[in-house]
Amino acid sequence: MGRHPMPAVNLLEVRGVSKRYGAVVALRSASLTVAAGEVHALLGANGAGKSTLVKILTGVIRPDAGTIEMSGRPVRFASPASAPRAGLAAVFQDPSLVPDLTVRQNLRLTGADPAGVRRWLAAMDLGVDEDDLAGDLPLPLLRILDLARALAREPRLLILDEITAALPADLVERVFHVIRRWRAQGRSVLFISHRLVEVRTICDRATVLRDGADVGTLVLAERAEQQIVALMLGPMAASPEALRPAGPGAGTRPDAAVRDRAGGASAAPLLLEARGLAVSGALRGVSLSLRAGEIVGVAALEGQGQDALFDCLAGNRRADAGEIRVAGRTLAPRTPYDAIRAGVVLVPADRVHALLPQRSVRENIALPLYNRAARWGPIDLRDEGARAGAAIARLAIDTRAQRQVRRMSGGNQQKVVVARWLAAGFRVMLCFDPTRGIDVGTKRQIHRLLRDLAAAGAAVLLFTSELPEIPLVCDRVLALYEGRVVRELPARAADEATLLRVVHGLAREEPPG
Amino acid sequence: MTPYTATGRPEVRWPAARRALADRPALTLGGILVLLLAATDAVSPGFVTPHQLSTTLLYAAPLGALAAGQTLAMLTGGIDLSVSATATAAAYLIAGLGARGTAQAVAVALALGLAVGMTNGVGIGVCRVQPLIMTLGMAGVLGGALTLASLTFTNGVPVVPDAVHQLGSGTVLGYLPLDTLVWAPLAIALLAGLARSGLGRAIYAVGDNPLACRLAGIRVWQVLLLTYVLGGVLSAIAGILLVGYTNAADLNLATPYLLQSVAAVVIGGTSILGGSGGYGGTILGALILTVLDSLLTILNVSQAGKQMLYGAIVLGLAWIYARAAPAE
Ligand SMILES: Nc1ncnc2c1ncn2[C@@H]1O[C@H](COP(=O)(O)OP(=O)(O)OP(=O)(O)O)[C@@H](O)[C@H]1O
Numbered sequence: 112m113g114r115h116p117m118p119a120v121n122l123l124e125v126r127g128v129s130k131r132y133g134a135v136v137a138l139r140s141a142s143l144t145v146a147a148g149e150v151h152a153l154l155g156a157n158g159a160g161k162s163t164l165v166k167i168l169t170g171v172i173r174p175d176a177g178t179i180e181m182s183g184r185p186v187r188f189a190s191p192a193s194a195p196r197a198g199l200a201a202v203f204q205d206p207s208l209v210p211d212l213t214v215r216q217n218l219r220l221t222g223a224d225p226a227g228v229r230r231w232l233a234a235m236d237l238g239v240d241e242d243d244l245a246g247d248l249p250l251p252l253l254r255i256l257d258l259a260r261a262l263a264r265e266p267r268l269l270i271l272d273e274i275t276a277a278l279p280a281d282l283v284e285r286v287f288h289v290i291r292r293w294r295a296q297g298r299s300v301l302f303i304s305h306r307l308v309e310v311r312t313i314c315d316r317a318t319v320l321r322d323g324a325d326v327g328t329l330v331l332a333e334r335a336e337q338q339i340v341a342l343m344l345g346p347m348a349a350s351p352e353a354l355r356p357a358g359p360g361a362g363t364r365p366d367a368a369v370r371d372r373a374g375g376a377s378a379a380p381l382l383l384e385a386r387g388l389a390v391s392g393a394l395r396g397v398s399l400s401l402r403a404g405e406i407v408g409v410a411a412l413e414g415q416g417q418d419a420l421f422d423c424l425a426g427n428r429r430a431d432a433g434e435i436r437v438a439g440r441t442l443a444p445r446t447p448y449d450a451i452r453a454g455v456v457l458v459p460a461d462r463v464h465a466l467l468p469q470r471s472v473r474e475n476i477a478l479p480l481y482n483r484a485a486r487w488g489p490i491d492l493r494d495e496g497a498r499a500g501a502a503i504a505r506l507a508i509d510t511r512a513q514r515q516v517r518r519m520s521g522g523n524q525q526k527v528v529v530a531r532w533l534a535a536g537f538r539v540m541l542c543f544d545p546t547r548g549i550d551v552g553t554k555r556q557i558h559r560l561l562r563d564l565a566a567a568g569a570a571v572l573l574f575t576s577e578l579p580e581i582p583l584v585c586d587r588v589l590a591l592y593e594g595r596v597v598r599e600l601p602a603r604a605a606d607e608a609t610l611l612r613v614v615h616g617l618a619r620e621e622p623p624g
Numbered sequence: 625m626t627p628y629t630a631t632g633r634p635e636v637r638w639p640a641a642r643r644a645l646a647d648r649p650a651l652t653l654g655g656i657l658v659l660l661l662a663a664t665d666a667v668s669p670g671f672v673t674p675h676q677l678s679t680t681l682l683y684a685a686p687l688g689a690l691a692a693g694q695t696l697a698m699l700t701g702g703i704d705l706s707v708s709a710t711a712t713a714a715a716y717l718i719a720g721l722g723a724r725g726t727a728q729a730v731a732v733a734l735a736l737g738l739a740v741g742m743t744n745g746v747g748i749g750v751c752r753v754q755p756l757i758m759t760l761g762m763a764g765v766l767g768g769a770l771t772l773a774s775l776t777f778t779n780g781v782p783v784v785p786d787a788v789h790q791l792g793s794g795t796v797l798g799y800l801p802l803d804t805l806v807w808a809p810l811a812i813a814l815l816a817g818l819a820r821s822g823l824g825r826a827i828y829a830v831g832d833n834p835l836a837c838r839l840a841g842i843r844v845w846q847v848l849l850l851t852y853v854l855g856g857v858l859s860a861i862a863g864i865l866l867v868g869y870t871n872a873a874d875l876n877l878a879t880p881y882l883l884q885s886v887a888a889v890v891i892g893g894t895s896i897l898g899g900s901g902g903y904g905g906t907i908l909g910a911l912i913l914t915v916l917d918s919l920l921t922i923l924n925v926s927q928a929g930k931q932m933l934y935g936a937i938v939l940g941l942a943w944i945y946a947r948a949a950p951a952e
């Protein structure tokens with residue numbers, strides 16, 4: 112169906128690959144072709160089977176059926192080690208460095224070529240202190256390191272499973288720069304993302320998976336987005352709401368009532384105030400305030416102090432200076448427990464930090480309910496089940512693999528982290544990229560959920576690396592640059608171009624006061 | 625309408641076996657137990673009699689109690705190498721103080737378990753000492769103290785109170801061992817506690833991902849403290865049952881049980897890395913080990929040979945479970 116001339120032999124040809132886990136069918140029958148010199152998008156809703164296909168292509172798991180060919184020759188991977196030999200390298204959905212080892216040790220462990228990794232990091236204009244513990248690096252840098260490691264293997268086909276999901280705009284640009292160079296050398300990329308704008312920007316063709324089977328391959332022309340969403344979501348997509356593309360230009364909020372309400376918020380009680388928060392090397396006196404009913408966005412490039420800000424507010428780290436007040440009472444949290452007791456909860460950047468991989472969805476959601484010795488007695492199973500069930504329903508979590516959260520798809524894991532706080536209750540939610548890895552259909556639901564929570568009297572501080580999200584959900588936005596709030600804008604005025612300017616520290620204004 | 629081709633090779637046999645072990649440990653372990661009983665009966669006809677089964681339960685109870693503490697420690701991702709030293713120390717206290725009254729002796733023995741557990745818990749939970757190091761050190765201290773104390777005890781006359789002796793060796797209703805009546809409620813409390821108490825949830829959670837616990841507001845040190853305190857008390861109970869059975873304390877009373885307690889937990893399917901498993905498996909593990917021990921005794925295998933076999937079981941199972949973990 113493509114207009115592009117097809118080469119005689121595809122670089123990668125996947126036919127009828129299937130994989131099931133007990134009763135759960137992860138892939139029914141997936142077929143896919145990637146041409147040489149092509150950036151090919153692999154799209155699909157959460158749980159469609161994208162990451163499963165990646166694991167099969169890299170020999171991490173074996174398919175139940177189906178064939179895989181590279182340049183016309185059938186390949187079969189006995190182990191993850193044999194994929195690179197066939198010219199495949201992947202960046203998996205979750206960071207794969209061992210947190211307790213330094214970057215250097217990690218590279219040695221995986222047999223990566225350190226010089227090659229450094230070269231690729233330099234190509235992205237980034238450097239990493241190789242003596243840092245991997246666990247101390249922020250998530251975006253971990254992703255970039257994974258990318259550099261895969262690139263250093265010089266594969267013919269590079270597989271990127273949601274590489275951009277945690278990356279702010281500037282890093283996405285650098286990754287795209289590398290991908291373009293890669294393509295120019297005639298090599299190929301299989302690119303997975305839930306950000307359709309990115310897909311349109313960087314990809315040549317896209318294959319859409321739905322419920323474990325490919326439902327269409329299309330050439331990415333101007334108006335492909337609606338078609339993609341329709342394919343991804345299937346018959347459900349009949350609702351025009353789900354079809355409306357997210358992205359720049361979609362500057363109107365889901366509902367007008369929400370926008371009107373923003374003006375009246377100034378009368379609502381202050382829920383969270385911070386004055387002069389400082390952390391050496393990260394934050395240089397940040398002040399902010401959130402009223403009940405408000406969603407305040409935080410926009411920043413990588414490493415502008417956003418991690419430290421959220422960690423301080425959540426009690427996961429102590430500020431060197433400054434004051435936090437919650438609903439008028441001073442809060443000096445020594446641990447996250449103190450903040451949670453005051454009603455301030457955190458959805459961290461890296462969901463891996465927040466999940467119990469071997470435990471069930473229900474236990475993961477119920478976890479904060481047992482954070483006091485007073486609650487260590489017998490559990491009211493009915494109450495627990497009801498709370499978890501309500502949160503699962505509200506976020507539409509796919510519970511097919513609910514016995515162990517590690518078996519769930521990335522987007523569904525992300526939803527579990529949010530669901531936890533719905534079940535436990537809170538006053539102020541600190542969300543760090545809450546929609547990371549969540550598909551376009553569900554993203555809307557989460558935006559609406561956040562608005563509903565605010566309407567019910569909560570306050571939300573929302574960092575997002577996906578700038579177009581800000582006008583969609585927020586009332587105001589704070590731009591963070593070099594550890595300071597350099598600009599505050601009403602979300603209505605925060606179109607992507609403006610935001611990009613302010614997060615780069617341009618168009619600075621004196622903070623009011 | 626799925627175009628299946630036969631080229632992809634499905635993962636067979638091994639993963640299936642691992643899955644069975646991982647998903648339905650009770651069935652698999654129950655099967656192994658029955659097989660072992662049958663094998664023992666074949667080697668020594670007449671083994672499966674009410675009397676022999678009663679003896680098996682009698683033997684299994686102290687191990688079951690000891691392995692209970694071990695289960696809790698291993699569920700949090702730790703290990704308790706002081707269980708057998710604590711049990712021996714408790715046994716010593718019972719024998720040494722027996723003359724002054726049963727209640728007092730038992731109370732002191734339990735208090736010792738509590739104190740040992742508390743120290744372990746503070747060391748591991750608050751001071752963040754590696755559980756292996758902390759409990760190994762604790763075992764060393766206890767062992768040394770016992771050696772010193774045994775010099776003084778031998779001057780007096782150690783007596784195991786009659787009630788304790790009854791508890792550790794007697795039966796009621798013909799075949800029901802009394803120590804099983806101690807073990808059963810403990811087991812029920814543990815099973816229920818792990819499955820449906822807030823502490824149970826916290827114990828699994830700490831073993832699975834301590835950082836996630838912290839972010840959810842669980843103070844990990846509190847969970848660890850309580851875990852090791854429970855372990856200390858359970859070990860002391862095991863010591864009381866054991867000294868009741870042998871009717872005399874010696875310095876190595878519970879020593880062989882250390883490896884067995886770890887073996888029972890690992891056979892029972894609790895992950896050595898923590899976060900999954902449970903006491904149900906451990907109970908079956910303890911029963912399996914007890915029957916195996918009888919079988920080996922019938923086959924004239926020496927104590928050294930048994931230790932080697934138990935060690936090999938732990939290593940083998942740890943290997944299998946570790947291989948089952950990645951990717952899936
Ligand atoms: N080990 C497993 N056991 C059981 N089910 C599994 C296992 N691994 C994956 N699944 C199931 O396979 C399905 C596909 O998961 P996969 O991770 O491939 O989705 P995905 O398309 O990558 O989604 P996302 O966009 O959320 O990352 C999910 O329903 C998941 O629950």
Ligand SMILES: [Mg+2]
Pocket residue numbers: 161162163204272520521522
């Ligand atoms: Mg995925």
